[in-house]
Amino acid sequence: MTRVGIVALSSVVPPVEFQIGVEFLRSQGLNVRVHPQVHSQHWLHAGRDEVRAAALMELATDPTIDVIWCARGGYGAAKLLPLLDRLTAEQGVPPPKLLVGYSDVTVIHEYVRNRWRWHTLHAAMPAAVNFSLLPGADWSATLAAVTRDRTIAWPWQNRPLHWVTAPPVEPIEAALIGGNLSLWQTLAGTPYAPPRRPHILFLEDLAEEFYRIDRMMTHLEQSGLLDACAAIVLGDFTDCDDEAQTCLAAGTDETAIKDPAKAPRQPLRPTYSMPDLFAEVFATIGARRLIPIATGLPVGHGPNFAPLPLGARYRLSADGTLALVKWDWQR
Structure with missing residues:
Protein backbone atom coordinates (compact mmCIF):
# COMPACT_ATOMS: atom_id res chain seq x y z
CA MET A 1 0.00 0.00 0.00
CA THR A 2 1.38 3.41 -1.01
CA ARG A 3 2.14 5.53 2.07
CA VAL A 4 1.21 9.19 1.68
CA GLY A 5 2.18 12.05 3.97
CA ILE A 6 0.28 15.34 3.70
CA VAL A 7 1.70 18.76 4.51
CA ALA A 8 0.51 22.31 3.85
CA LEU A 9 3.22 24.60 2.51
CA SER A 10 1.15 27.63 1.57
CA SER A 11 -2.21 29.04 2.64
CA VAL A 12 -4.47 28.05 5.54
CA VAL A 13 -6.25 24.75 4.91
CA PRO A 14 -10.09 24.66 4.97
CA PRO A 15 -10.88 21.87 7.47
CA VAL A 16 -14.13 20.45 6.09
CA GLU A 17 -12.99 20.32 2.48
CA PHE A 18 -9.67 18.83 3.54
CA GLN A 19 -11.22 16.07 5.66
CA ILE A 20 -13.45 15.08 2.75
CA GLY A 21 -10.36 14.93 0.53
CA VAL A 22 -8.39 12.83 3.03
CA GLU A 23 -11.23 10.34 3.43
CA PHE A 24 -11.45 10.08 -0.35
CA LEU A 25 -7.73 9.25 -0.57
CA ARG A 26 -8.15 6.55 2.07
CA SER A 27 -11.14 5.13 0.24
CA GLN A 28 -8.88 4.73 -2.79
CA GLY A 29 -6.57 2.38 -0.92
CA LEU A 30 -3.87 4.85 0.12
CA ASN A 31 -2.30 4.81 3.59
CA VAL A 32 -2.56 8.48 4.55
CA ARG A 33 -0.79 10.30 7.36
CA VAL A 34 -1.68 13.96 7.92
CA HIS A 35 1.08 16.01 9.52
CA PRO A 36 -0.31 18.06 12.47
CA GLN A 37 1.13 21.18 10.88
CA VAL A 38 -1.65 21.05 8.26
CA HIS A 39 -4.09 22.43 10.85
CA SER A 40 -1.85 25.35 11.86
CA GLN A 41 -2.41 29.01 11.05
CA HIS A 42 -0.14 32.05 11.14
CA TRP A 43 -0.73 35.23 9.14
CA LEU A 44 -1.92 34.04 5.69
CA HIS A 45 -0.34 30.64 5.97
CA ALA A 46 -0.72 27.15 7.43
CA GLY A 47 1.73 27.95 10.22
CA ARG A 48 4.93 29.94 10.44
CA ASP A 49 7.49 29.56 7.69
CA GLU A 50 9.81 27.56 9.95
CA VAL A 51 6.98 25.22 10.95
CA ARG A 52 5.96 24.52 7.37
CA ALA A 53 9.54 23.91 6.24
CA ALA A 54 10.20 21.62 9.20
CA ALA A 55 7.05 19.61 8.47
CA LEU A 56 8.14 19.04 4.89
CA MET A 57 11.61 17.97 5.98
CA GLU A 58 10.18 15.65 8.64
CA LEU A 59 8.10 13.76 6.10
CA ALA A 60 10.89 13.94 3.52
CA THR A 61 13.26 12.09 5.85
CA ASP A 62 10.64 9.65 7.19
CA PRO A 63 11.38 6.18 5.72
CA THR A 64 7.74 5.14 6.19
CA ILE A 65 6.50 7.75 3.69
CA ASP A 66 6.63 7.17 -0.08
CA VAL A 67 4.73 10.18 -1.36
CA ILE A 68 4.29 13.72 -0.04
CA TRP A 69 1.02 15.28 -1.16
CA CYS A 70 0.46 18.99 -0.53
CA ALA A 71 -2.89 19.81 1.04
CA ARG A 72 -3.43 22.92 -1.07
CA GLY A 73 -1.74 25.82 -2.83
CA GLY A 74 -2.46 29.49 -2.26
CA TYR A 75 0.51 31.61 -1.22
CA GLY A 76 3.71 31.30 0.78
CA ALA A 77 5.69 28.32 -0.50
CA ALA A 78 8.49 30.48 -1.92
CA LYS A 79 9.28 31.71 1.60
CA LEU A 80 10.37 28.20 2.51
CA LEU A 81 13.18 27.86 -0.03
CA PRO A 82 16.01 29.42 2.07
CA LEU A 83 14.81 27.46 5.09
CA LEU A 84 14.94 24.23 3.10
CA ASP A 85 18.52 25.14 2.13
CA ARG A 86 19.43 25.35 5.80
CA LEU A 87 17.61 22.14 6.76
CA THR A 88 19.23 20.30 3.87
CA ALA A 89 22.68 21.49 4.95
CA GLU A 90 21.98 20.30 8.51
CA GLN A 91 20.25 16.98 7.76
CA GLY A 92 21.44 16.06 4.29
CA VAL A 93 19.50 15.42 1.11
CA PRO A 94 16.37 13.32 1.79
CA PRO A 95 15.98 10.03 -0.10
CA PRO A 96 13.97 10.23 -3.34
CA LYS A 97 10.19 10.44 -3.04
CA LEU A 98 7.31 11.82 -5.10
CA LEU A 99 5.97 15.32 -4.40
CA VAL A 100 2.38 15.93 -5.55
CA GLY A 101 0.64 19.29 -5.94
CA TYR A 102 0.45 22.32 -8.18
CA SER A 103 -0.14 26.09 -8.25
CA ASP A 104 1.90 27.60 -5.38
CA VAL A 105 3.68 24.24 -5.07
CA THR A 106 5.40 25.04 -8.41
CA VAL A 107 8.42 26.51 -6.62
CA ILE A 108 8.72 23.51 -4.30
CA HIS A 109 8.48 21.14 -7.27
CA GLU A 110 11.41 22.91 -8.87
CA TYR A 111 13.37 23.00 -5.62
CA VAL A 112 13.09 19.29 -4.79
CA ARG A 113 13.62 18.32 -8.41
CA ASN A 114 16.94 20.14 -8.59
CA ARG A 115 18.25 20.11 -5.02
CA TRP A 116 16.97 16.70 -3.85
CA ARG A 117 16.63 14.88 -7.21
CA TRP A 118 13.03 14.01 -6.37
CA HIS A 119 10.18 13.06 -8.68
CA THR A 120 7.32 15.55 -9.00
CA LEU A 121 3.72 15.34 -10.18
CA HIS A 122 1.54 18.32 -11.11
CA ALA A 123 -1.84 17.13 -9.80
CA ALA A 124 -4.91 18.11 -7.79
CA MET A 125 -4.73 18.49 -4.00
CA PRO A 126 -7.08 17.13 -1.30
CA ALA A 127 -8.25 20.41 0.23
CA ALA A 128 -9.91 21.43 -3.05
CA VAL A 129 -13.68 21.30 -2.79
CA ASN A 130 -13.90 19.25 -6.02
CA PHE A 131 -11.07 16.82 -5.20
CA SER A 132 -13.33 13.78 -4.76
CA LEU A 133 -15.31 14.79 -7.87
CA LEU A 134 -12.49 15.01 -10.41
CA PRO A 135 -13.22 13.68 -13.91
CA GLY A 136 -12.74 9.93 -13.90
CA ALA A 137 -9.86 9.87 -16.37
CA ASP A 138 -8.00 12.60 -14.45
CA TRP A 139 -8.36 10.82 -11.11
CA SER A 140 -7.54 7.37 -12.49
CA ALA A 141 -4.32 8.68 -14.00
CA THR A 142 -3.43 10.55 -10.80
CA LEU A 143 -3.92 7.46 -8.63
CA ALA A 144 -2.02 5.28 -11.08
CA ALA A 145 0.87 7.75 -11.13
CA VAL A 146 1.05 7.99 -7.33
CA THR A 147 0.96 4.20 -6.91
CA ARG A 148 3.59 3.69 -9.63
CA ASP A 149 1.48 1.63 -12.00
CA ARG A 150 3.37 0.34 -15.01
CA THR A 151 0.63 1.45 -17.38
CA ILE A 152 -0.98 4.87 -17.02
CA ALA A 153 -3.64 6.27 -19.36
CA TRP A 154 -2.60 9.91 -19.39
CA PRO A 155 -5.63 12.02 -20.40
CA TRP A 156 -3.48 14.24 -22.62
CA GLN A 157 -1.65 11.53 -24.54
CA ASN A 158 -4.21 11.25 -27.35
CA ARG A 159 -5.23 14.90 -27.48
CA PRO A 160 -3.09 16.78 -30.01
CA LEU A 161 -2.09 20.30 -29.03
Whole structure:
Protein backbone atom coordinates (compact mmCIF):
# COMPACT_ATOMS: atom_id res chain seq x y z
CA MET A 1 0.00 0.00 0.00
CA THR A 2 1.38 3.41 -1.01
CA ARG A 3 2.14 5.53 2.07
CA VAL A 4 1.21 9.19 1.68
CA GLY A 5 2.18 12.05 3.97
CA ILE A 6 0.28 15.34 3.70
CA VAL A 7 1.70 18.76 4.51
CA ALA A 8 0.51 22.31 3.85
CA LEU A 9 3.22 24.60 2.51
CA SER A 10 1.15 27.63 1.57
CA SER A 11 -2.21 29.04 2.64
CA VAL A 12 -4.47 28.05 5.54
CA VAL A 13 -6.25 24.75 4.91
CA PRO A 14 -10.09 24.66 4.97
CA PRO A 15 -10.88 21.87 7.47
CA VAL A 16 -14.13 20.45 6.09
CA GLU A 17 -12.99 20.32 2.48
CA PHE A 18 -9.67 18.83 3.54
CA GLN A 19 -11.22 16.07 5.66
CA ILE A 20 -13.45 15.08 2.75
CA GLY A 21 -10.36 14.93 0.53
CA VAL A 22 -8.39 12.83 3.03
CA GLU A 23 -11.23 10.34 3.43
CA PHE A 24 -11.45 10.08 -0.35
CA LEU A 25 -7.73 9.25 -0.57
CA ARG A 26 -8.15 6.55 2.07
CA SER A 27 -11.14 5.13 0.24
CA GLN A 28 -8.88 4.73 -2.79
CA GLY A 29 -6.57 2.38 -0.92
CA LEU A 30 -3.87 4.85 0.12
CA ASN A 31 -2.30 4.81 3.59
CA VAL A 32 -2.56 8.48 4.55
CA ARG A 33 -0.79 10.30 7.36
CA VAL A 34 -1.68 13.96 7.92
CA HIS A 35 1.08 16.01 9.52
CA PRO A 36 -0.31 18.06 12.47
CA GLN A 37 1.13 21.18 10.88
CA VAL A 38 -1.65 21.05 8.26
CA HIS A 39 -4.09 22.43 10.85
CA SER A 40 -1.85 25.35 11.86
CA GLN A 41 -2.41 29.01 11.05
CA HIS A 42 -0.14 32.05 11.14
CA TRP A 43 -0.73 35.23 9.14
CA LEU A 44 -1.92 34.04 5.69
CA HIS A 45 -0.34 30.64 5.97
CA ALA A 46 -0.72 27.15 7.43
CA GLY A 47 1.73 27.95 10.22
CA ARG A 48 4.93 29.94 10.44
CA ASP A 49 7.49 29.56 7.69
CA GLU A 50 9.81 27.56 9.95
CA VAL A 51 6.98 25.22 10.95
CA ARG A 52 5.96 24.52 7.37
CA ALA A 53 9.54 23.91 6.24
CA ALA A 54 10.20 21.62 9.20
CA ALA A 55 7.05 19.61 8.47
CA LEU A 56 8.14 19.04 4.89
CA MET A 57 11.61 17.97 5.98
CA GLU A 58 10.18 15.65 8.64
CA LEU A 59 8.10 13.76 6.10
CA ALA A 60 10.89 13.94 3.52
CA THR A 61 13.26 12.09 5.85
CA ASP A 62 10.64 9.65 7.19
CA PRO A 63 11.38 6.18 5.72
CA THR A 64 7.74 5.14 6.19
CA ILE A 65 6.50 7.75 3.69
CA ASP A 66 6.63 7.17 -0.08
CA VAL A 67 4.73 10.18 -1.36
CA ILE A 68 4.29 13.72 -0.04
CA TRP A 69 1.02 15.28 -1.16
CA CYS A 70 0.46 18.99 -0.53
CA ALA A 71 -2.89 19.81 1.04
CA ARG A 72 -3.43 22.92 -1.07
CA GLY A 73 -1.74 25.82 -2.83
CA GLY A 74 -2.46 29.49 -2.26
CA TYR A 75 0.51 31.61 -1.22
CA GLY A 76 3.71 31.30 0.78
CA ALA A 77 5.69 28.32 -0.50
CA ALA A 78 8.49 30.48 -1.92
CA LYS A 79 9.28 31.71 1.60
CA LEU A 80 10.37 28.20 2.51
CA LEU A 81 13.18 27.86 -0.03
CA PRO A 82 16.01 29.42 2.07
CA LEU A 83 14.81 27.46 5.09
CA LEU A 84 14.94 24.23 3.10
CA ASP A 85 18.52 25.14 2.13
CA ARG A 86 19.43 25.35 5.80
CA LEU A 87 17.61 22.14 6.76
CA THR A 88 19.23 20.30 3.87
CA ALA A 89 22.68 21.49 4.95
CA GLU A 90 21.98 20.30 8.51
CA GLN A 91 20.25 16.98 7.76
CA GLY A 92 21.44 16.06 4.29
CA VAL A 93 19.50 15.42 1.11
CA PRO A 94 16.37 13.32 1.79
CA PRO A 95 15.98 10.03 -0.10
CA PRO A 96 13.97 10.23 -3.34
CA LYS A 97 10.19 10.44 -3.04
CA LEU A 98 7.31 11.82 -5.10
CA LEU A 99 5.97 15.32 -4.40
CA VAL A 100 2.38 15.93 -5.55
CA GLY A 101 0.64 19.29 -5.94
CA TYR A 102 0.45 22.32 -8.18
CA SER A 103 -0.14 26.09 -8.25
CA ASP A 104 1.90 27.60 -5.38
CA VAL A 105 3.68 24.24 -5.07
CA THR A 106 5.40 25.04 -8.41
CA VAL A 107 8.42 26.51 -6.62
CA ILE A 108 8.72 23.51 -4.30
CA HIS A 109 8.48 21.14 -7.27
CA GLU A 110 11.41 22.91 -8.87
CA TYR A 111 13.37 23.00 -5.62
CA VAL A 112 13.09 19.29 -4.79
CA ARG A 113 13.62 18.32 -8.41
CA ASN A 114 16.94 20.14 -8.59
CA ARG A 115 18.25 20.11 -5.02
CA TRP A 116 16.97 16.70 -3.85
CA ARG A 117 16.63 14.88 -7.21
CA TRP A 118 13.03 14.01 -6.37
CA HIS A 119 10.18 13.06 -8.68
CA THR A 120 7.32 15.55 -9.00
CA LEU A 121 3.72 15.34 -10.18
CA HIS A 122 1.54 18.32 -11.11
CA ALA A 123 -1.84 17.13 -9.80
CA ALA A 124 -4.91 18.11 -7.79
CA MET A 125 -4.73 18.49 -4.00
CA PRO A 126 -7.08 17.13 -1.30
CA ALA A 127 -8.25 20.41 0.23
CA ALA A 128 -9.91 21.43 -3.05
CA VAL A 129 -13.68 21.30 -2.79
CA ASN A 130 -13.90 19.25 -6.02
CA PHE A 131 -11.07 16.82 -5.20
CA SER A 132 -13.33 13.78 -4.76
CA LEU A 133 -15.31 14.79 -7.87
CA LEU A 134 -12.49 15.01 -10.41
CA PRO A 135 -13.22 13.68 -13.91
CA GLY A 136 -12.74 9.93 -13.90
CA ALA A 137 -9.86 9.87 -16.37
CA ASP A 138 -8.00 12.60 -14.45
CA TRP A 139 -8.36 10.82 -11.11
CA SER A 140 -7.54 7.37 -12.49
CA ALA A 141 -4.32 8.68 -14.00
CA THR A 142 -3.43 10.55 -10.80
CA LEU A 143 -3.92 7.46 -8.63
CA ALA A 144 -2.02 5.28 -11.08
CA ALA A 145 0.87 7.75 -11.13
CA VAL A 146 1.05 7.99 -7.33
CA THR A 147 0.96 4.20 -6.91
CA ARG A 148 3.59 3.69 -9.63
CA ASP A 149 1.48 1.63 -12.00
CA ARG A 150 3.37 0.34 -15.01
CA THR A 151 0.63 1.45 -17.38
CA ILE A 152 -0.98 4.87 -17.02
CA ALA A 153 -3.64 6.27 -19.36
CA TRP A 154 -2.60 9.91 -19.39
CA PRO A 155 -5.63 12.02 -20.40
CA TRP A 156 -3.48 14.24 -22.62
CA GLN A 157 -1.65 11.53 -24.54
CA ASN A 158 -4.21 11.25 -27.35
CA ARG A 159 -5.23 14.90 -27.48
CA PRO A 160 -3.09 16.78 -30.01
CA LEU A 161 -2.09 20.30 -29.03
CA HIS A 162 -2.71 23.34 -31.22
CA TRP A 163 0.24 25.33 -32.48
CA VAL A 164 0.19 29.13 -32.17
CA THR A 165 3.56 29.25 -33.91
CA ALA A 166 4.99 27.15 -36.70
CA PRO A 167 5.38 23.55 -35.50
CA PRO A 168 8.87 22.11 -35.05
CA VAL A 169 10.47 20.55 -38.13
CA GLU A 170 11.61 17.56 -36.07
CA PRO A 171 10.19 16.11 -32.83
CA ILE A 172 11.49 17.81 -29.69
CA GLU A 173 12.61 15.48 -26.93
CA ALA A 174 13.52 17.03 -23.57
CA ALA A 175 12.59 17.25 -19.91
CA LEU A 176 9.30 19.04 -19.30
CA ILE A 177 9.36 21.49 -16.39
CA GLY A 178 7.35 24.48 -15.20
CA GLY A 179 3.91 24.88 -13.69
CA ASN A 180 2.06 28.02 -12.67
CA LEU A 181 3.22 31.03 -14.70
CA SER A 182 2.89 33.48 -11.79
CA LEU A 183 5.12 31.32 -9.61
CA TRP A 184 7.56 30.35 -12.35
CA GLN A 185 8.39 33.96 -13.16
CA THR A 186 9.06 34.75 -9.49
CA LEU A 187 12.02 32.36 -9.64
CA ALA A 188 13.78 34.58 -12.17
CA GLY A 189 16.77 36.35 -10.63
CA THR A 190 16.83 34.12 -7.54
CA PRO A 191 19.16 31.28 -6.55
CA TYR A 192 16.22 28.94 -7.18
CA ALA A 193 15.78 29.71 -10.88
CA PRO A 194 15.82 26.57 -13.04
CA PRO A 195 19.18 25.54 -14.52
CA ARG A 196 19.52 26.64 -18.13
CA ARG A 197 19.37 23.22 -19.76
CA PRO A 198 17.24 22.44 -22.84
CA HIS A 199 13.66 21.78 -21.78
CA ILE A 200 9.99 21.95 -22.72
CA LEU A 201 8.28 24.59 -20.59
CA PHE A 202 4.74 23.98 -19.34
CA LEU A 203 2.71 26.97 -18.13
CA GLU A 204 -0.82 27.47 -16.74
CA ASP A 205 -2.49 30.06 -14.54
CA LEU A 206 -5.60 31.22 -12.72
CA ALA A 207 -7.49 34.53 -12.60
CA GLU A 208 -4.81 36.70 -14.17
CA GLU A 209 -5.67 39.63 -16.40
CA PHE A 210 -4.05 39.73 -19.81
CA TYR A 211 -1.73 42.62 -19.02
CA ARG A 212 -0.29 40.65 -16.12
CA ILE A 213 0.28 37.58 -18.29
CA ASP A 214 1.96 39.82 -20.87
CA ARG A 215 4.16 41.34 -18.14
CA MET A 216 5.13 37.95 -16.71
CA MET A 217 6.09 36.56 -20.09
CA THR A 218 8.12 39.71 -20.77
CA HIS A 219 9.89 39.13 -17.46
CA LEU A 220 10.65 35.52 -18.32
CA GLU A 221 12.11 36.51 -21.67
CA GLN A 222 14.15 39.45 -20.41
CA SER A 223 15.48 37.51 -17.41
CA GLY A 224 16.88 34.80 -19.67
CA LEU A 225 14.59 32.03 -18.45
CA LEU A 226 13.53 31.30 -22.03
CA ASP A 227 17.10 31.04 -23.33
CA ALA A 228 17.24 27.23 -23.05
CA CYS A 229 13.57 26.65 -23.83
CA ALA A 230 13.08 24.20 -26.70
CA ALA A 231 9.27 24.51 -26.75
CA ILE A 232 6.37 25.84 -24.64
CA VAL A 233 3.12 23.98 -23.99
CA LEU A 234 0.22 25.88 -22.45
CA GLY A 235 -2.41 24.37 -20.19
CA ASP A 236 -5.58 25.97 -18.86
CA PHE A 237 -5.60 29.69 -18.17
CA THR A 238 -8.67 29.49 -15.96
CA ASP A 239 -10.71 32.68 -15.48
CA CYS A 240 -8.03 34.74 -17.19
CA ASP A 241 -9.58 37.68 -19.03
CA ASP A 242 -8.86 41.09 -20.43
CA GLU A 243 -10.04 44.09 -18.41
CA ALA A 244 -12.68 46.20 -20.10
CA GLN A 245 -11.34 49.77 -20.00
CA THR A 246 -13.55 52.81 -20.61
CA CYS A 247 -13.12 56.56 -20.93
CA LEU A 248 -15.42 59.57 -21.12
CA ALA A 249 -17.62 59.34 -24.19
CA ALA A 250 -16.83 61.50 -27.19
CA GLY A 251 -18.64 64.81 -27.02
CA THR A 252 -18.77 64.90 -23.22
CA ASP A 253 -18.12 68.45 -22.01
CA GLU A 254 -15.55 69.41 -19.42
CA THR A 255 -18.10 69.59 -16.60
CA ALA A 256 -18.15 65.78 -16.57
CA ILE A 257 -14.83 65.64 -14.73
CA LYS A 258 -16.60 66.98 -11.63
CA ASP A 259 -18.59 63.73 -11.37
CA PRO A 260 -17.06 61.26 -13.89
CA ALA A 261 -18.93 58.29 -12.40
CA LYS A 262 -22.20 59.70 -13.76
CA ALA A 263 -20.85 60.82 -17.11
CA PRO A 264 -21.43 58.77 -20.28
CA ARG A 265 -18.54 56.48 -21.12
CA GLN A 266 -17.24 54.55 -24.10
CA PRO A 267 -14.70 51.74 -24.59
CA LEU A 268 -11.13 52.94 -24.50
CA ARG A 269 -9.90 50.04 -26.63
CA PRO A 270 -11.10 46.64 -27.79
CA THR A 271 -11.52 43.93 -25.14
CA TYR A 272 -9.46 40.94 -26.20
CA SER A 273 -10.13 37.20 -26.10
CA MET A 274 -7.95 34.23 -25.17
CA PRO A 275 -7.01 33.56 -28.82
CA ASP A 276 -5.90 37.19 -29.03
CA LEU A 277 -3.69 36.68 -25.97
CA PHE A 278 -2.10 33.57 -27.44
CA ALA A 279 -1.46 35.35 -30.76
CA GLU A 280 -0.17 38.66 -29.39
CA VAL A 281 1.89 37.50 -26.39
CA PHE A 282 2.89 33.86 -26.82
CA ALA A 283 3.08 33.61 -30.61
CA THR A 284 5.04 36.86 -30.80
CA ILE A 285 7.62 35.64 -28.27
CA GLY A 286 7.76 32.26 -29.98
CA ALA A 287 8.41 33.79 -33.38
CA ARG A 288 11.02 36.16 -32.00
CA ARG A 289 12.84 33.45 -30.04
CA LEU A 290 12.22 30.62 -32.54
CA ILE A 291 10.41 28.64 -29.81
CA PRO A 292 7.51 26.44 -30.97
CA ILE A 293 4.47 27.10 -28.75
CA ALA A 294 1.31 25.00 -28.48
CA THR A 295 -1.92 25.32 -26.50
CA GLY A 296 -4.55 22.89 -25.30
CA LEU A 297 -2.83 20.72 -22.71
CA PRO A 298 -5.69 19.66 -20.37
CA VAL A 299 -3.79 20.53 -17.20
CA GLY A 300 -4.24 23.36 -14.71
CA HIS A 301 -6.78 24.95 -12.39
CA GLY A 302 -9.73 23.68 -14.38
CA PRO A 303 -11.83 22.70 -16.12
CA ASN A 304 -9.08 20.11 -16.73
CA PHE A 305 -7.12 18.48 -13.90
CA ALA A 306 -5.05 15.84 -15.69
CA PRO A 307 -1.85 14.91 -13.82
CA LEU A 308 1.47 15.79 -15.44
CA PRO A 309 4.88 14.47 -14.33
CA LEU A 310 7.41 17.31 -14.15
CA GLY A 311 11.08 16.74 -14.82
CA ALA A 312 10.24 13.65 -16.89
CA ARG A 313 11.34 13.29 -20.50
CA TYR A 314 8.77 13.90 -23.24
CA ARG A 315 8.55 13.97 -27.01
CA LEU A 316 6.61 16.81 -28.65
CA SER A 317 5.86 16.15 -32.32
CA ALA A 318 4.87 18.37 -35.22
CA ASP A 319 1.36 16.91 -35.21
CA GLY A 320 0.87 18.26 -31.68
CA THR A 321 1.12 14.97 -29.80
CA LEU A 322 2.89 15.00 -26.46
CA ALA A 323 4.28 11.63 -25.38
CA LEU A 324 5.94 10.65 -22.11
CA VAL A 325 9.26 9.00 -22.95
CA LYS A 326 10.69 8.31 -19.50
CA TRP A 327 9.67 9.03 -15.93
CA ASP A 328 11.98 7.46 -13.39
CA TRP A 329 9.26 7.28 -10.73
CA GLN A 330 7.20 4.92 -12.87
CA ARG A 331 8.22 1.28 -12.56
